[in-house]
Amino acid sequence: MQETKYNISQGNMISKKVILTGSFGVGKTSLFNQFIYNKFSDKYLTTIGVKVNKKVINVDGNDLSLLLWDIAGEVSQDKVPTSYFLGASGIIYVFDLTRPATFRNIEKDIQYLNSIISGGVIKVVGNKVDLIDLQNKEEILTQVPYDVDILTSAKTGENVEDMFSLLGKNLIS
Amino acid sequence: MTIDENKISEEEVHLLKIKEILLKEDREELSILRKKLEDEEAFNKRLTPYIEKHIEDLKVNFPDQYNEMVSKIFDEKLMNSRQEIIDLLSPSIGIMIKKYISMQFESLKEGIDNQVKNTFSAKTWKTKFTSKFYGVKESDLILKEMDKYQIQEVYLIQRNSGLLFGSASKSVNLDQDVIAGMLTAIKSFAEDAFQQGAQDLDMIEYGTYKILMQNFKTYYLALAITGSLSAADKDEISNNVLSFADRYLGKSISNIDEKIMEEYSKYLNEHFINTNARNQI
Incomplete structure (x- = not known):
């Protein structure tokens, strides 16, 4: 008889869909690659469509399977199919700390995202923290018109794991 | 060569004079050779036979002497242009494969037709009945069953x-x-x-x-x-x-x-x- 394969449970792990969104070139794919593969590349390759991958994290002793959807740049409705966001339990909104244009529309974007996934968890993340010094950091954060949850660097890996852990905690609480 | 006798010692003057006497012939010969070399037309005339001979030798011995090196260059070139070659050949290969598969299918159908002719099992009679009833060829029914x-x-x-x-x-x-x-x-x-x-x-x-x-x-x-x-x-x-x-x-x-x-x-x-x-x- 031919051998067949189907999923066997190891515990009671929950699966959640999480979307990475934000403007072009803010480092969504770099955060995705740093988190999934522990890799970073200086080359900029624009994401075509969407890329899906999975990582299991442990939150307070519970395994949580995060299905990450890395969506090609832009947040607006006319550029990205709304259906990509459907069924998402969490959204990571990424902006680039060195490019004010990437956080100028943050309020409007978050409002739009909240309307798509009502009740979902949205985390606002300032990426490329390795490119700014302490003094600039304070100044830039005063310009961001929204509360920033965490600052990360996909390049050095700073706060990347913490960012997903923070999201994971909110997802299962 | 002129010697400034006021600037150098007497001993050195003698040495230079001896050198002049001993090397005179060699220096003259060297000068003639230099002139011959600088005369491009004469030089080419003398060199041409040697080059022609080398080319003739190369025509005969090239595969033995350079085969390995050329193969290496060719291999490298081939590897670097792999994608272009695939793009170039894909349509032709696709047509060839299509023709081959179609031939194989024809031959498979013929084989099945022959088998049908020679078999009298219950299944064959059922296939024959279905074939007659629905007007479908028996070989098509058996092929469908197989695939x-x-x-x-x-x-x-x-x-x-x-x-x-x-x-x-x-x-x-x-x-x-x-x-x-x-x-x-x-x-x-x-x-x-x-x-x-x-x-x-x-x-x-x-x-x-x-x-x-x-x-x-x-x-x-x-x-x-x-x-x-x-x-x-x-x-x-x-x-x-x-x-x-x-x-x-x-x-x-x-x-x-x-x-x-x-x-x-x-x-x-x-x-x-x-x-x-x-x-x-």
């Missing part, structure tokens, strides 16, 4: 999120959660891009695989199938999916955890992949 579709993999996926409820497969493959996510992304993209009312993407073809998708309100089933698939086969699979949905998918699920996945994966396996297990229940 019957097989369900290789099956996924039960939450429609909006792309999260996997369960899956079963005949072979170990990529992470099923990721496959479910990507399938949903492709499906969402196609449905959004073409916006054909309430229509759904219901089939993707990839190589020898066909991925059939049957959509329900909150979930869909995706089945990866090999073999030939007629409209009647699609109908049969669709009925099979409906019977699965009717039997197992009555309740709504909010949180997808491993217990649910295990339960549905078991059902999918019994219903679509390992059908013997279902019959034993």
Whole structure:
């Protein structure tokens, strides 16, 4: 008889869909690659469509399977199919700390995202923290018109794991 | 050569004079040689026979002396231009393969026709009867039987999120959660891009695989199938999916955890992949 394969449970792990969104070139794919593969590349390759991958994290002793959807740049409705966001339990909104244009529309974007996934968890993340010094950091954060949850660097890996852990905690609480 | 006798010692003057006497002939000869070398026309005239001889030698001995080096350069060039060569050759190779497969099929059909002529089993009589009754060639009926579709993999996926409820497969493959996510992304993209009312993407073809998708309100089933698939086969699979949905998918699920996945994966396996297990229940 031919051998067949189907999923066997190891515990009671929950699966959640999480979307990475934000403007072009803010480092969504770099955060995705740093988190999934522990890799970073200086080359900029624009994401075509969407890329899906999975990582299991442990939150307070519970395994949580995060299905990450890395969506090609832009947040607006006319550029990205709304259906990509459907069924998402969490959204990571990424902006680039060195490019004010990437956080100028943050309020409007978050409002739009909240309307798509009502009740979902949205985390606002300032990426490329390795490119700014302490003094600039304070100044830039005063310009961001929204509360920033965490600052990360996909390049050095700073706060990347913490960012997903923070999201994971909110997802299962 | 002139010697400034006021600047150097007497001994050195003598030495230079001796040098002049001893090297006079050599220096003259050297001067003649230099003139010969600088006379381009004369030099070419003298050199040409040697070059011609070398070229003749090269024509004869080139393969022995340079074969290895040329092969290496050629190999490198070939490796670097692999993609261009594939692009160039693909259409011709495709046509050749198509012709070959068609020939093989013809030969297979002939073989089956011969076998049909020589066999008198009950099955053959049944095939003969079906063939006569429906007006279909016996060889086509037997071929269809031989190339019957097989369900290789099956996924039960939450429609909006792309999260996997369960899956079963005949072979170990990529992470099923990721496959479910990507399938949903492709499906969402196609449905959004073409916006054909309430229509759904219901089939993707990839190589020898066909991925059939049957959509329900909150979930869909995706089945990866090999073999030939007629409209009647699609109908049969669709009925099979409906019977699965009717039997197992009555309740709504909010949180997808491993217990649910295990339960549905078991059902999918019994219903679509390992059908013997279902019959034993």
